[in-house]
Amino acid sequence: xxxxxxxxxxxxxxxxxxxxxxRGFLRTHAALSRQLDAELIAAHGLPLSTYEVLLFLADSxxxxxxxxxxxxxxxxxxxxxxxxxxxLVRDELVERRACPGDARGMNAVITDAGRAxxxxxxKTHLDGVRRRYLDHLSDEExxxxxxxxxxxSQGAMPAC
Amino acid sequence: xxxxxxxxxxxxxxxxxxxxxxRGFLRTHAALSRQLDAELIAAHGLPLSTYEVLLFLADSxxxxxxxxxxxxxxxxxxxxxxxxxxxLVRDELVERRACPGDARGMNAVITDAGRAxxxxxxKTHLDGVRRRYLDHLSDEExxxxxxxxxxxSQGAMPAC
DNA sequence: TACAATCTGTTGCACGCACAACTATAACAC
DNA sequence: GTGTTATAGTTGTGCGTGCAACAGATTGTA
Numbered sequence: 001x002x003x004x005x006x007x008x009x010x011x012x013x014x015x016x017x018x019x020x021x022x023r024g025f026l027r028t029h030a031a032l033s034r035q036l037d038a039e040l041i042a043a044h045g046l047p048l049s050t051y052e053v054l055l056f057l058a059d060s061x062x063x064x065x066x067x068x069x070x071x072x073x074x075x076x077x078x079x080x081x082x083x084x085x086x087x088l089v090r091d092e093l094v095e096r097r098a099c100p101g102d103a104r105g106m107n108a109v110i111t112d113a114g115r116a117x118x119x120x121x122x123k124t125h126l127d128g129v130r131r132r133y134l135d136h137l138s139d140e141e142x143x144x145x146x147x148x149x150x151x152x153s154q155g156a157m158p159a160c
Numbered sequence: 161x162x163x164x165x166x167x168x169x170x171x172x173x174x175x176x177x178x179x180x181x182x183r184g185f186l187r188t189h190a191a192l193s194r195q196l197d198a199e200l201i202a203a204h205g206l207p208l209s210t211y212e213v214l215l216f217l218a219d220s221x222x223x224x225x226x227x228x229x230x231x232x233x234x235x236x237x238x239x240x241x242x243x244x245x246x247x248l249v250r251d252e253l254v255e256r257r258a259c260p261g262d263a264r265g266m267n268a269v270i271t272d273a274g275r276a277x278x279x280x281x282x283k284t285h286l287d288g289v290r291r292r293y294l295d296h297l298s299d300e301e302x303x304x305x306x307x308x309x310x311x312x313s314q315g316a317m318p319a320c
Numbered sequence: 321t322a323c324a325a326t327c328t329g330t331t332g333c334a335c336g337c338a339c340a341a342c343t344a345t346a347a348c349a350c
Numbered sequence: 351g352t353g354t355t356a357t358a359g360t361t362g363t364g365c366g367t368g369c370a371a372c373a374g375a376t377t378g379t380a
Binding site: 207209236237238239240243244247262263264265 | 344
Binding site for chain 4: 047049076077078079080083084087102103104105
């Protein structure tokens with residue numbers, strides 16, 4: 001179940017199998033994220049990055065999160081999140097609220113309109129994720145993939 | 161081996177397993193592409209997008225490709241590729257050459273300097289891909305993944 | 321208390337990309 | 351031939367993002 005590769009042939013080109021496992025990964029991600037993003041924009045005017053923010057806010061206890069925590073969650077730089085939240089505030093899907101107990105901090109809070117919009121978008125998105133990804137996998141494959149990703153993010157993260 | 165999911169529960173949230181298989185995929189891709197890009201820039205001043213272009217050119221018969229074919233290969237818009245090749249020409253890693261037999265077309269041609277630069281970068285990149293991705297997989301897992309990606313890009317592509 | 325070091329979020333700036341509009345060439349119809 | 355349609359590549363423009371620099375608040379130390 002764990003990595004059992006023969007001593008890696010450093011610098012040598014990838015063989016057929018390695019190539020399929022690696023470039024297929026890249027191709028699949030590119031295709032999926034493009035399609036899901038386009039789908040979400042077409043149906044609800046929400047890009048995927050926005051959807052992610054609403055997702056984390058909607059699923060958090062009080063519908064709010066600290067800016068920096070949110071940035072980490074959606075894998076965005078702090079400045080990137082500042083701008084993204086700017087747009088969400090403009091569209092009245094999110095509000096900024098001073099963080100009680102720490103005058104430096106700000107909380108992003110999802111509004112009722114934001115929740116409504118997100119609930120609609122979630123249907124579309126879940127449907128897309130299933131149809132384009134999950135439905136192509138058997139139960140065993142899903143389990144295996146979940147394990148692989150888990151293993152990788154543990155191994156890869158602390159290295160940088 | 162093929163998809164055997166019970167009739168998808170449309171709209172319902174993802175269960176634990178589905179979540180792991182899906183969000184892990186996203187997280188892993190984000191982390192890997194960030195790290196590999198940063199690594200390549202630090203070591204050779206080449207971003208990943210540039211590396212991809214040089215890869216396709218270096219591996220093509222005469223070290224040259226039509227602009228539009230190249231754009232499709234590296235998953236970039238045509239305008240995006242035009243600008244990217246502009247930069248490569250400025251850095252003298254690639255040249256533009258009129259396409260014989262079609263006065264509309266242009267070929268991007270890798271230069272000697274481009275080949276040299278790419279050969280260096282390739283070592284770094286292959287090493288990174290192995291260390292961060294392939295080495296975490298057993299042979300069976302690599303085989304399974306290659307199959308999954310293949311199945312998915314066939315199913316997902318024509319749908320859009 | 322005072323002062324340095326750290327942390328939070330925002331802003332200036334530059335970059336890379338996509339979309340749409342455009343020019344030039346090619347392919348096809350008649 | 352002429353006219354129409356399709357294709358190739360470039361350019362104008364706007365958007366989303368990261369990095370570096372910054373102001374304000376907090377924590378730690380003397």
